[in-house]
Amino acid sequence: MGSLPPQRRQAGGPGGGPGGRAGRTNLSPKEGAEEAERRLGKPCFHAGQKVQGTYACVACQFQIRNRGTLPTCPDCGEIVWAYMESGPRPVPEGEQAGAPRPAPAQAPTATVEEGVSLQPPGVTVTEGVKLQP
Ligand SMILES: [Zn+2]
Structure with missing residues (x-):
């Protein structure tokens, strides 16, 4: 395990954007x-x-090949990963895609915004996804 500070950032890295977001760190x-x-x-x-595939750290672009539970970024400590492969959106183990199912712990009323397609109903869950190229 490294001892790098978790807040290290690349200056001028992609996705940084010009200011305006400072202090917004209370997201779950x-x-x-x-x-x-x-x-x-x-x-x-x-x-x-728990999702499988190739992921890149959204903060420093560090790429991992994940097969189990997503870790924190070993390079910068970021916890959010972007799925880098093409194809269907992977569904985390223990979660369901598009299945109507009460989720009291989460947002009770989901606001559907136009143009934002999170998980359309009827998503096909592909089981046994091959990891080999
Ligand atoms: Zn990172």
């Missing part, structure tokens, strides 16, 4: 992943979710 991991997804246009997940 889930909210952070959702925000990164909107910003990057890629499916994003956070540490602790």
